[in-house]
Amino acid sequence: MPANLLDEPEVGYESKQATWTLNFGPQHPATHTTLRLVLEIDGERIVRAVPDIGYLHSGFEKLGEHLTFNQYVTIVDRKNYISPPMNEVAWHHAVETLLDIELTPRCKYIRVIIGELARISDHLLCAGAAALDLGGFTAFLFAFNTRELIYDIYEEMSGYRFHPGYTRVGGVLYDFNDRVLGRIEKLLIALPKALGDVEKLLMRNRIFLDRMRGVGVLTKEDAISFSATGPIARASGVTYDLRKDEPYLAYPDFDFDVPYATEGDCFSRFHVRMEEMRQSTRIIRQAIDNLPGGPCNVPIAEKFPLPDKGTTYNSMEGLIQHFELIMPNRGVETPRNEVYSAIEGPNGELGYYLVTDGSQVAWRTRTRPPSFIHFQLFPHLIKDHLIADIVAVLGSLNIIAAELDR
Amino acid sequence: MTTSSTTSDPSVSAEADPHAGTLGKLAGRFGDGVFTTSRFRDNLRLHVSPARLFELLSSLRDDCGFAFLAELGGTDFLGYPGWSRARFQVHYVLRDLERNERLTVLAGVDEPRPALPSATPLWEGANWMEREVYDMYGIEFRGHPDLRRILMPEEFAAFPLRKDYPLRGRGERHNFTRLTRGES
Numbered sequence: 198m199p200a201n202l203l204d205e206p207e208v209g210y211e212s213k214q215a216t217w218t219l220n221f222g223p224q225h226p227a228t229h230t231t232l233r234l235v236l237e238i239d240g241e242r243i244v245r246a247v248p249d250i251g252y253l254h255s256g257f258e259k260l261g262e263h264l265t266f267n268q269y270v271t272i273v274d275r276k277n278y279i280s281p282p283m284n285e286v287a288w289h290h291a292v293e294t295l296l297d298i299e300l301t302p303r304c305k306y307i308r309v310i311i312g313e314l315a316r317i318s319d320h321l322l323c324a325g326a327a328a329l330d331l332g333g334f335t336a337f338l339f340a341f342n343t344r345e346l347i348y349d350i351y352e353e354m355s356g357y358r359f360h361p362g363y364t365r366v367g368g369v370l371y372d373f374n375d376r377v378l379g380r381i382e383k384l385l386i387a388l389p390k391a392l393g394d395v396e397k398l399l400m401r402n403r404i405f406l407d408r409m410r411g412v413g414v415l416t417k418e419d420a421i422s423f424s425a426t427g428p429i430a431r432a433s434g435v436t437y438d439l440r441k442d443e444p445y446l447a448y449p450d451f452d453f454d455v456p457y458a459t460e461g462d463c464f465s466r467f468h469v470r471m472e473e474m475r476q477s478t479r480i481i482r483q484a485i486d487n488l489p490g491g492p493c494n495v496p497i498a499e500k501f502p503l504p505d506k507g508t509t510y511n512s513m514e515g516l517i518q519h520f521e522l523i524m525p526n527r528g529v530e531t532p533r534n535e536v537y538s539a540i541e542g543p544n545g546e547l548g549y550y551l552v553t554d555g556s557q558v559a560w561r562t563r564t565r566p567p568s569f570i571h572f573q574l575f576p577h578l579i580k581d582h583l584i585a586d587i588v589a590v591l592g593s594l595n596i597i598a599a600e601l602d603r
Numbered sequence: 604m605t606t607s608s609t610t611s612d613p614s615v616s617a618e619a620d621p622h623a624g625t626l627g628k629l630a631g632r633f634g635d636g637v638f639t640t641s642r643f644r645d646n647l648r649l650h651v652s653p654a655r656l657f658e659l660l661s662s663l664r665d666d667c668g669f670a671f672l673a674e675l676g677g678t679d680f681l682g683y684p685g686w687s688r689a690r691f692q693v694h695y696v697l698r699d700l701e702r703n704e705r706l707t708v709l710a711g712v713d714e715p716r717p718a719l720p721s722a723t724p725l726w727e728g729a730n731w732m733e734r735e736v737y738d739m740y741g742i743e744f745r746g747h748p749d750l751r752r753i754l755m756p757e758e759f760a761a762f763p764l765r766k767d768y769p770l771r772g773r774g775e776r777h778n779f780t781r782l783t784r785g786e787s
Contacts, residue, residue, distance in 0.1 A: 536646055550678075554684055560678070563674075
């Protein structure tokens with residue numbers, strides 16, 4: 198709640214002049230990740246907040262200039278570690294745009310499915326943690342419990358729970374099998390129930406509503422000026438979603454809506470995320486029901502995908518192709534050019550500005566990190582709020598420090 | 604809470620050049636010689652000199668409807684095969700939210716003392732992105748309200764994403780002073 202009460206004239210002149218400095222983070226349970234805020238406070242009212250970031254700066258973009266397109270997928274996983282498959286889809290979408298590779302229909306559907314799973318996984322954590330920070334522990338447990346089912350899907354499809362490293366140039370690591378589809382069915386049954394539970398706990402909860410409604414209001418003009426995207430922009434009335442506005446992969450095939458709100462406060466950001474999970478469930482349902490057959494990766498004659506182990510060991514073409522791609526002095530031809538390509542990540546526009554020089558390794562892999570761009574909203578949103586509102590606003594922005602600092 | 608279900612048909616954009624209107628408007632506004640265009644895949648790029656960059660960006664924002672700065676970043680082309688333009692390049696990806704049009708503005712900037720006009724008067728969002736370019740490449744943005752390092756520590760002397768900064772080595776840890784508890 199904006200602390201306008203503290204501006205009343207009976208507050209003494211002296212206390213208005215004397216502001217305190219409060220250090221928040223970098224190790225603080227409510228920041229969730231490693232980031233620091235230096236707050237100038239007048240009583241409980243925040244006069245100025247200065248974010249200090251870079252604690253998790255790991256040189257991911259520099260590493261991208263020294264790893265091949267398939268190797269770098271392990272690094273992009275670690276950027277937004279709440280939704281790793283979405284980073285992989287974004288990265289290889291950029292590479293495939295640059296190399297002009299047209300994916301097979303089955304692969305497009307698989308990437309849509311893993312991307313939407315990542316979106317659900319991200320929003321579940323964000324919505325759950327929003328409640329946790331405000332004291333609602335049970336809602337967080339309902340949300341987090343459901344995330345385990347998504348980790349089970351990752352494990353089944355790729356062998357890794359946390360950082361699947363699942364996509365490859367021109368395809369994915371392994372095709373979906375029946376066990377993966379079975380696990381996704383399990384999630385599709387459990388998720389609506391979990392969302393219902395979370396909403397029942399929070400949507401009519403007086404404490405939750407009072408601490409979220411009208412807090413951290415972002416106007417539509419500011420959202421555009423601050424380059425906000427994703428649920429944060431959509432909660433402020435910017436109905437901009439790359440899945441609709443610049444359709445990629447198989448998104449034109451699906452019937453789904455883009456939820457938006459106009460209030461722009463913490464609660465509408467929470468509400469938009471809850472609704473987006475329902476829309477993602479719709480997309481996954483349609484994708485599973487209409488999953489095309491046929492090959493998953495582009496044919497090995499196209500020289501891009503790494504052949505699977507069976508093809509490598511049992512056929513001459515596969516062995517040659519594997520050798521050509523793996524040996525350091527060989528590989529695919531890349532253009533000497535640059536391209537910007539973006540997809541709709543859970544947090545907003547997740548793009549790559551990719552420059553190649555003809556070799557196997559990118560010259561420049563600039564990430565457009567939504568967390569970085571959204572965190573500069575924070576001093577603007579938190580001004581004149583109370584200290585207790587910091588966790589509400591921070592939680593609603595969904596800052597992932599690994600992506601923030603890269 | 605409401606939902607919008609406006610679907611945009613991807614086949615429409617394939618027939619005609621989606622950028623024709625913008626390019627026509629810009630040609631009328633600037634004439635020849637201010638910018639050159641190039642295309643690759645679905646990207647339209649406008650190459651512009653640092654001197655006319657701000658003018659082009661503000662015209663794109665105010666007259667052509669590109670109200671949204673989607674992305675800003677830098678690249679170092681030192682040692683790039685066959686490169687004849689300026690060493691550094693800063694890209695601005697702009698988006699028209701009404702017509703779903705996207706274009707990239709590229710500005711080359713050379714040593715010594717690479718500097719560009721800041722885009723912060725046009726977009727608040729440019730603030731941190733320009734600070735990151737400054738931090739990583741040492742490109743100054745004139746007129747920026749708060750041009751400090753953002754990811755690296757204040758006392759860091761090098762620009763780590765430049766191509767002449769090595770990936771491996773001893774690191775920088777020995778260059779930093781150690782604070783004791785009493786000093787902190």
